[in-house]
Amino acid sequence: MMLTLLALVIWLGAWALNHRLSRLNAPWVATVAPIIFGVTLLLMWELLVRGLNVSGVILPPPSAIWVSFMRNLPTLWQDLVQTVFKGALSGYVIGVIAAFVVALLADRFAFLRRGLLPVGGFLSALPIVGTAPIFVMWFGFGWQSKAAVVVAMVFFPLLVNIVAGLRDTTVQQRDLMTTYAAGYWQVLLKLRLPAAMPFIFNGLKISTTLALIGAIVAEFFGSPTQGLGFRIDASRGRLALDVVWSAIVMSAIAGSLFYGLVALVERAVTFWHPSQRK
Amino acid sequence: MIKNILLAGAALGAIAAPAMAQDALTLQLKWVTQAQFAGYYVALEKGFYEAENLDVTILPGGPDVAPPQALAGGAADIMTDWVPSALAVREGGLPVVNIAQPFASSGLMLTCWKDAGFTGPQDFKGHTIGVWFGGNEYPFLNWMSAEGISVDGGEDGVTILRQGFNVDPLLQRQADCISTMTYNEYGQVLEAGVSPDELTNFVFEDLGVATLEDGLWVLEDRLSDEAFVDSLVRFVRASMEGWKYAEANPEEAAAIVLEFDETGAQTEAHQVFMMSEIAKLTAGSNGALDPAAFDRTVEMLMQPGSDPVITAVPEGAWTHVITDAALN
Numbered sequence: 135m136m137l138t139l140l141a142l143v144i145w146l147g148a149w150a151l152n153h154r155l156s157r158l159n160a161p162w163v164a165t166v167a168p169i170i171f172g173v174t175l176l177l178m179w180e181l182l183v184r185g186l187n188v189s190g191v192i193l194p195p196p197s198a199i200w201v202s203f204m205r206n207l208p209t210l211w212q213d214l215v216q217t218v219f220k221g222a223l224s225g226y227v228i229g230v231i232a233a234f235v236v237a238l239l240a241d242r243f244a245f246l247r248r249g250l251l252p253v254g255g256f257l258s259a260l261p262i263v264g265t266a267p268i269f270v271m272w273f274g275f276g277w278q279s280k281a282a283v284v285v286a287m288v289f290f291p292l293l294v295n296i297v298a299g300l301r302d303t304t305v306q307q308r309d310l311m312t313t314y315a316a317g318y319w320q321v322l323l324k325l326r327l328p329a330a331m332p333f334i335f336n337g338l339k340i341s342t343t344l345a346l347i348g349a350i351v352a353e354f355f356g357s358p359t360q361g362l363g364f365r366i367d368a369s370r371g372r373l374a375l376d377v378v379w380s381a382i383v384m385s386a387i388a389g390s391l392f393y394g395l396v397a398l399v400e401r402a403v404t405f406w407h408p409s410q411r412k
Numbered sequence: 413m414i415k416n417i418l419l420a421g422a423a424l425g426a427i428a429a430p431a432m433a434q435d436a437l438t439l440q441l442k443w444v445t446q447a448q449f450a451g452y453y454v455a456l457e458k459g460f461y462e463a464e465n466l467d468v469t470i471l472p473g474g475p476d477v478a479p480p481q482a483l484a485g486g487a488a489d490i491m492t493d494w495v496p497s498a499l500a501v502r503e504g505g506l507p508v509v510n511i512a513q514p515f516a517s518s519g520l521m522l523t524c525w526k527d528a529g530f531t532g533p534q535d536f537k538g539h540t541i542g543v544w545f546g547g548n549e550y551p552f553l554n555w556m557s558a559e560g561i562s563v564d565g566g567e568d569g570v571t572i573l574r575q576g577f578n579v580d581p582l583l584q585r586q587a588d589c590i591s592t593m594t595y596n597e598y599g600q601v602l603e604a605g606v607s608p609d610e611l612t613n614f615v616f617e618d619l620g621v622a623t624l625e626d627g628l629w630v631l632e633d634r635l636s637d638e639a640f641v642d643s644l645v646r647f648v649r650a651s652m653e654g655w656k657y658a659e660a661n662p663e664e665a666a667a668i669v670l671e672f673d674e675t676g677a678q679t680e681a682h683q684v685f686m687m688s689e690i691a692k693l694t695a696g697s698n699g700a701l702d703p704a705a706f707d708r709t710v711e712m713l714m715q716p717g718s719d720p721v722i723t724a725v726p727e728g729a730w731t732h733v734i735t736d737a738a739l740n
Binding site: 353368 | 478484497545546547548571572574576578584
């Protein structure tokens with residue numbers, strides 16, 4: 135009871151504090167406010183779970199998850215290598231290359247654009263729980279089948295974005311290039327690809343999280359005894375919910391870093407775009 | 413119009429009234445609706461539960477259902493679970509207690525291609541073997557640790573492949589052996605056109621490494637509630653009646669199971685096969701847990717190895733209170 139009350143008090147206090155801070159016009163508020171919010175959330179979680187005596191097999195407190203995370207770090211690292219580096223990243227790279235090639239072809243030849251895009255849309259509509267077992271059957275239990283699932287998941291968002299990006303130049307711009315006697319490749323490399331970059335990075339960013347989800351879910355349908363998806367599923371069965379949450383934390387960290395990395399590259403490449411200007 | 417509604421209301425009331433007096437119990441199954449759980453469906457369909465004044469709801473399980481979680485969350489009163497996974501959960505902090513054990517023996521096997529030439533577990537070294545996880549991995553892992561075989565792959569160990577819920581890894585030779593149940597996956601392998609002559613089975617029961625399966629479990633603290641214990645006694649009595657009926661009438665039991673299978677995924681032939689195999693496993697049990705078999709299971713689980721399932725002999729993990737009252 136005391137802990138539950140304490141949780142409410144902390145919540146109200148932190149709310150009031152953030153409210154006050156948001157009125158200040160200091161630049162550091164933008165950093166501090168979300169931190170306060172996050173810490174409040176964790177504190178309330180901890181106190182409520184303990185105060186209301188919630189069983190650890192329903193929702194473990196963050197402290198238990200942290201202890202389990204640190205204890206299982208070597209295992210989780212192996213899982214991360216298996217899932218992220220072998221499954222998700224390889225699938226991501228293959229998917230990006232495939233989407234680029236197909237997008238350039240679709241851009242060059244109108245009949246491909248009209249014919250391929252619907253097929254791409256169809257591919258993207260395939261539910262992952264349906265394709266994953268089939269890919270496991272085709273490509274085996276290793277990372278290859280996970281990469282295949284990832285390719286199927288990231289291909290379409292990338293394709294659509296790249297095709298849309300390549301068409302994002304005006305007739306005047308292209309005419310200007312023509313008056314300079316620029317050929318197809320010159321127009322592509324010097325005008326259209328740079329102009330497409332904001333679109334392309336949009337697709338790349340969406341695909342980072344899709345890739346991770348695909349690799350993890352695919353492991354539910356057969357895997358070696360490693361990987362974040364394997365860990366989540368196997369630990370859930372024996373009710374080691376702290377391990378399940380540790381694996382979730384690990385995937386969340388990996389996913390955020392992956393997304394952040396692509397966002398950083400985007401900032402460097404498309405510094406000229408209005409959305410990146412400070 | 414109003415008269416009709418009133419009449420309908422009265423009719424509903426007439427149906428609902430006796431149901432109100434019954435004690436409601438919810439049973440969480442370990443797996444999907446199939447003849448593995450025929451006893452409970454038969455007891456429901458044949459009115460054995462009703463005769464004991466029980467209103468029983470049966471929740472099917474599946475790959476995404478962990479029965480202990482249903483108990484912990486209050487979604488179910490009773491679960492069926494294998495003894496190894498239930499004891500692991502118990503040691504993990506959810507005190508579950510075995511109240512009855514309708515299955516006397518284990519149906520777990522390793523089914524291997526004969527041409528892989530395995531005569532015993534030592535031959536598994538350097539090969540890939542399919543194992544189920546989610547609590548079902550313990551019997552195999554313990555067996556390997558008892559044999560001193562590493563499960564981390566390589567030349568001197570076995571490579572474990574996390575098996576999905578079909579027999580494809582064997583059929584496609586992604587693994588030389590896969591885990592099968594006598595009553596389910598083994599039948600699927602045969603249905604896929606493989607002849608029994610092409611296979612070697614390692615039956616856990618015959619090898620002396622079997623662990624008890626499919627017991628009935630409840631949360632320990634609820635056993636202090638006398639009304640609940642009383643309804644459990646009636647539940648176990650009616651369930652065992654259901655099991656014995658299913659054993660004696662496999663085809664009728666299979667038909668009842670099919671009726672309850674809302675997914676429509678099961679076939680009649682497979683369910684009849686499953687029921688006849690299940691009957692062999694329940695045949696030796698009157699529902700009361702055999703303490704010697706339980707102790708053997710605990711001994712298996714505590715094998716000195718890389719990763720014992722449980723580290724201490726569980727105290728009070730089973731009780732005869734319910735079965736004593738139900739069966740006498």
